[in-house]
Amino acid sequence: MRIGVLTSGGDCPGLNAVIRSVVHRAVVDHNDEVIGFHDGWKGLLECDYRKLDLDAVSGILARGGTILGSSRVQPAHLRGGVEQAKGHVADLGLDAIIPIGGEGTLKAARLLSDAGLPIVGVPKTIDNDISSTDVTFGFDTAVTVATEALDRLKTTAESHQRVLIVEVMGRHTGWIALHSGMAAGAHAIVVPERPFDIAELAAVVGKRFEAGKKFAIVVVSEGAKPREGTMEFSSGATDVYGHERFSGVANQLSVELEERLGKEARPVILGHVQRGGTPTAYDRVLATRFGWHAVEAVHHGRFGMMTALRGTDITLVPLADAVQHLKTVPADRYTEAECVL
Amino acid sequence: MRIGVLTSGGDCPGLNAVIRSVVHRAVVDHNDEVIGFHDGWKGLLECDYRKLDLDAVSGILARGGTILGSSRVQPAHLRGGVEQAKGHVADLGLDAIIPIGGEGTLKAARLLSDAGLPIVGVPKTIDNDISSTDVTFGFDTAVTVATEALDRLKTTAESHQRVLIVEVMGRHTGWIALHSGMAAGAHAIVVPERPFDIAELAAVVGKRFEAGKKFAIVVVSEGAKPREGTMEFSSGATDVYGHERFSGVANQLSVELEERLGKEARPVILGHVQRGGTPTAYDRVLATRFGWHAVEAVHHGRFGMMTALRGTDITLVPLADAVQHLKTVPADRYTEAECVL
Amino acid sequence: MRIGVLTSGGDCPGLNAVIRSVVHRAVVDHNDEVIGFHDGWKGLLECDYRKLDLDAVSGILARGGTILGSSRVQPAHLRGGVEQAKGHVADLGLDAIIPIGGEGTLKAARLLSDAGLPIVGVPKTIDNDISSTDVTFGFDTAVTVATEALDRLKTTAESHQRVLIVEVMGRHTGWIALHSGMAAGAHAIVVPERPFDIAELAAVVGKRFEAGKKFAIVVVSEGAKPREGTMEFSSGATDVYGHERFSGVANQLSVELEERLGKEARPVILGHVQRGGTPTAYDRVLATRFGWHAVEAVHHGRFGMMTALRGTDITLVPLADAVQHLKTVPADRYTEAECVL
């Protein structure tokens, strides 16, 4: 068989581990040929690719990023993109395509699958917001990086009697905030699923100080927003250039909390470190298993499907199911964490 | 309510996180009183304990070890141990006991539960060999430590054209070897579940050198054994003092492989570093959830049960089920890893 | 003897290691009594302290922060502060004070020393900008944290064809930028000692892209500023609230570079993670040695001095020398790094 693989969307620790696993399983065990498209769907649309043999994937298992590059280009963005993709698949004699990507990528995968292309998707997101799978690779690494940062920040907050507001990734869902906040023992966790009331947040933090504690750590998802009418809020505060992108929710929360509590409050925005670098052992194992099972799915003709983790098993679920809705943090997980507002 | 908690058996990253979680949930949310027995069942049998309030568990979430101490004492070891335990539970007015431990501890928990004591167990093992739960806390940390060591060892092996045989924990099951071996891209993984044929192992490694590769990494569980009749083997090689405990399977494999392959082979025995120190974020979250749900089980009177992870949910399973058999690595997981002998 | 110890100024990994070392040396080896003032000079001025015995410092060697707390209060801030300090030293029967702190703290130490108090200082700064010592504890940890972040960010930048501008600590000196930039292989390093020309920086980065590279990493000290007249620059850009503190040089550089290069540029501000948490082994050894030698200095009556590292030796230098000027990055260190503008 001849299989094409591509990585699309934002960076995510484990992408290379999937690529390597696909190549190992396909080439060594099935005697397949594997090609890798450059820069995501862009490579497919522009027929820009290279052959992936064992040497090409040697030493990449633990490496961050993707040797194939990535982009945010989607076939649907391009007039005639789907037809072009079909044409190139035919020209290249491909028996299957394995796109590795997040929500947008999987939607594109579904589109192409519906258009008749033989596709097996591999879900990828550090945000953990793809439904139909217990977890995706990249999430554990993001949580680990955030937790290590929180561990470091805690001692500073304690020694200096401060409130630290730590902004972690998560535009639509609070998974990283929830897990890193639980792992680091944060005193409040603010997630997009539950718009916050600033007065309530201030009360929670204030109670700690009243109880004689000298510091507090608040973890907040970048996508968290105040309950309507409770706080003046700019979802993209402007900087001196009039750009909206720099000021995040942590900045605004720290100003508000400092004023309300009369305690020094400081924002820390962890940013891109959460989505780069060496994947954790957990993510490498999961990514490797996804790659292996994607090749198996190809050989069993199970197209239009996506690999998924269910318990300890890797299964296949329809692409159609996977992209229907975001997987948000369920209410009982908040209760467990106790400190989710 | 009045709840007693204890930690028993070998060290395991996450024990303190469970203790802290039990205290938080019980004291803050239910207004319970919690006492901690010292050194496992020993503390219960000797009525040696201390009160655990919020201050007592402050700052322990990320700390390795157990603030309560541990021992390998089991109530059944002691003549009249079960009766003694019952007596102390009555004297202390305990409404529940939450023992945190591995197979032996959970068996003792079942014994005491059958004898009428109100018990909710929390499973603990770095080996991941307790059935009825997808995974136990401590395992992810052990795999992470082993993987980091393998990452380091790989570059040395490569630069010096060696075979490194790395012995990881796992007396009866190969979970740590499987996961760390997959995560680090080991070239052969040897597990207790599949007695190895030394000739076959030598052939696998030898093939790598024939293909022009300059090194190989073999990961082996401490409990791995040769297929009968294939190799002279001492399950506990003696040292100069006649003690059997020091020489492990890695030592013997390295001697054999060096002779068979004519390549320098070196054993590395990772040892206790795998079971100590700060738990990973994953293990802290799991341990915290286990503690939370154990208290909930107590308040719902669900005695004779044990917390368990199923998918992304924490559930309760009968202690009786949990200790019936070891959870060994299933065959399809070997196939995925490819390099398991 | 009776010795008072205090920690003052910003957080710095290794503070607890110094405290522990002072107590160990003084109590175990000299049979001294040690008291610790709370929250820096504030504790001395308010006579707020506690006794420090071996138990009090047990387990703190590797812990971030300071068990004594810190503040930015200086005796000179307070009318009659120096007299008050002298009074309390007399009242408490102290034979020596060991203040651990940065430039401000050491200046205060000198002031008090000149006023006749028996003082031996221990220098502390993650910025490495105290002269008279080769290096201070905390610096290695800050560089390590920054380097790990840069390692992670590199793969993301590469996969996504971006310029990442990473802001590290260093208000007046570029030591952290220089070392972390060298350690991570940054493509440009911008330091306060050399006001930058934005056109020149854009040219350096642009040349990389012309050479076919797909990403660039720029490390910039928080205190870096443009050469006069070369770029509109706000040393404290305002946010929606009119607060100046959030927008740093990295934000402004990323806007400028994106416009000039036509490449996606993103700022990452590492922030407080650089100054908290577990110290590196290097910093623990240095901090421990500083504490040991501070006690020795006390017992030899070498007051008005500060511990310092020279080569591999710990020596004593006059407090007067230590605080005369900031230790900036010398020109030949730039040349070595090559990529310093």
Added chain:
Amino acid sequence: MRIGVLTSGGDCPGLNAVIRSVVHRAVVDHNDEVIGFHDGWKGLLECDYRKLDLDAVSGILARGGTILGSSRVQPAHLRGGVEQAKGHVADLGLDAIIPIGGEGTLKAARLLSDAGLPIVGVPKTIDNDISSTDVTFGFDTAVTVATEALDRLKTTAESHQRVLIVEVMGRHTGWIALHSGMAAGAHAIVVPERPFDIAELAAVVGKRFEAGKKFAIVVVSEGAKPREGTMEFSSGATDVYGHERFSGVANQLSVELEERLGKEARPVILGHVQRGGTPTAYDRVLATRFGWHAVEAVHHGRFGMMTALRGTDITLVPLADAVQHLKTVPADRYTEAECVL
């Protein structure tokens, strides 16, 4: 100019950083040509090499091992080796050779230098035992790895009331034991420079238990030996095969201490993890500076010299001085550590 570079001897984190730095400085700044010999001196003797341009060293700064490979072959081992080396240097038109290695390599470098070859050495050893330089790259990484292991082991020892005897590298000198032991707060440090008295060691550890402590950590260099006549000792205990290499001093100490103290004692031998993998930021900076200055030395014709760190400066010292004697731990460093026997 045309420069040859090679790496020789045991693995050491930072080798690739030196190679990269040599190539960057030579190629970019001086327009030199650089070739890399394979597998140390062997490559020079067999004229086995490859060209090293910027692409060849891209991405290797943080990678462990050496892209050139290494071996323990020395020119003097080979009849006519020196003449052969001279011949190849002439044939290849080399203006300089930069060998990167430890004591043996530097001795060979001196031999070849005395024979008229243009050589600038770069010292390398995780053991830190090369005199004339404050420190060598690789040492900080080894200490860091050992300290992280000790941090992990401490919690296990504490929870289980054990003595752990941790063997670290250091055949002839105790630097790694001293620094990691100080960094981790070990309770006894045993080094080769001071043959130990087992009774004295047992007394030191025993005193801890008498004082109510529940565990002890002993760090021992692999090359440590008992004072003559104080303990039966096998410098290479035999395993079942009659091989001497597996049983180390930690094994023997743990048997002895267990017997003398009546406490459970366990050996942990850290082994090769200390010398492989990603170098610390400190080692990357030092290695990069060494490479840079080696090229400068070549361009200034300063042959027969070796790069060295003195304080914060990189200087050049005669190869002859560097290899005259091992740098052992001086007595005052023991005193500081207090717990060195």
